[in-house]
Amino acid sequence: MAYPCPQCNDQSTQRISLMYDLNTRRWKDHLGRAHSSQSDLASKYSPPQPRGYFWRGLAVFFLSLLGSAFARAMSQELHMPLLSVALFWIVLGGSVYWLIGGAKSYNAKVWQPAMREWESLFICRGCGYTFVPRCGTTSDIHPDRAHA
Numbered sequence: 001m002a003y004p005c006p007q008c009n010d011q012s013t014q015r016i017s018l019m020y021d022l023n024t025r026r027w028k029d030h031l032g033r034a035h036s037s038q039s040d041l042a043s044k045y046s047p048p049q050p051r052g053y054f055w056r057g058l059a060v061f062f063l064s065l066l067g068s069a070f071a072r073a074m075s076q077e078l079h080m081p082l083l084s085v086a087l088f089w090i091v092l093g094g095s096v097y098w099l100i101g102g103a104k105s106y107n108a109k110v111w112q113p114a115m116r117e118w119e120s121l122f123i124c125r126g127c128g129y130t131f132v133p134r135c136g137t138t139s140d141i142h143p144d145r146a147h148a
């Protein structure tokens with residue numbers, strides 16, 4: 001089904017996700033690494049990116065190494081092994097909470113709705129206007145329920 005552009009009434013509108021796909025070139029180099037490149041139009045309307053976990057995981061790893069080195073030094077210098085163990089877990093738990101938990105809640109609260117919106121966006125090829133098509137009233141979607 002085509003949705004006419006609300007701005008100029010042009011019929012040549014296209015789903016942004018489809019336009020993005022058609023204007024994205026993907027290939028693998030001789031080492032098998034994946035690459036992609038977009039046309040200017042596609043990169044302008046690229047999908048929202050989720051927060052990745054790789055660098056955050058690495059940061060947690062190094063923070064916990066740092067925490068354990070610090071805790072070991074503390075237990076040797078100050079002879080407070082319990083406190084140093086507690087410190088280590090606070091550093092580890094805190095970094096997991098802030099780095100991993102922060103990314104997780106960002107992805108759930110910000111990225112997923114943004115992605116859903118991006119997937120329902122249309123672009124007009126006549127004037128470049130982007131819009132989310134609305135189906136009018138609910139009776140258009142559920143004709144049997146409208147009379148209930």
Ligand SMILES: [Zn+2]
Pocket residue numbers: 005006007008009010124125126127128129
């Ligand atoms: Zn238009």
